Amino acid sequence: MATATKSKTTLKPLEDRVVVKPDVAEEKTASGIFLPEGAQEKPLTGKVVATGPGKLTDAGERAALQVKKGDKVIYGKYAGTEVDVDDDKLIILRESELLGVIEK
Numbered sequence: 001m002a003t004a005t006k007s008k009t010t011l012k013p014l015e016d017r018v019v020v021k022p023d024v025a026e027e028k029t030a031s032g033i034f035l036p037e038g039a040q041e042k043p044l045t046g047k048v049v050a051t052g053p054g055k056l057t058d059a060g061e062r063a064a065l066q067v068k069k070g071d072k073v074i075y076g077k078y079a080g081t082e083v084d085v086d087d088d089k090l091i092i093l094r095e096s097e098l099l100g101v102i103e104k
Helices: none
Strands: 017-022 045-051 072-075 081-085 088-094 098-102
Touching: 017 072
Parallel strands: none
Antiparallel strands: 017 045, 017 088, 045 072, 072 098, 081 088
16 A cells, blocks of 8 residues: 655745745734734744756856845845745745845
8 A cells, every 4th residue: 555745845946036934923013912813913034945057148148146045135025925935935036126135
């Protein structure tokens, strides 16, 4: 009898796209008041989990991306496409939709 094992799905972005795992929304305010799910603001920051190979230039070469796996980034409120992969909520967006990299 064969047994099914759950395998981890890999998402590989194309061209100049990046896959970002959004940060978790704040569940309570600084003063300790718990927020209902409908009142929580959508986070605009996240961690890059995968990057594409880069955009193909007119000369036929790949332009390197400015972000790399592990970078913490800020993106626009309505940027990208939200997808669910193995119960993880991820956002696929173009590098040009990223607003900045958070450095510490």
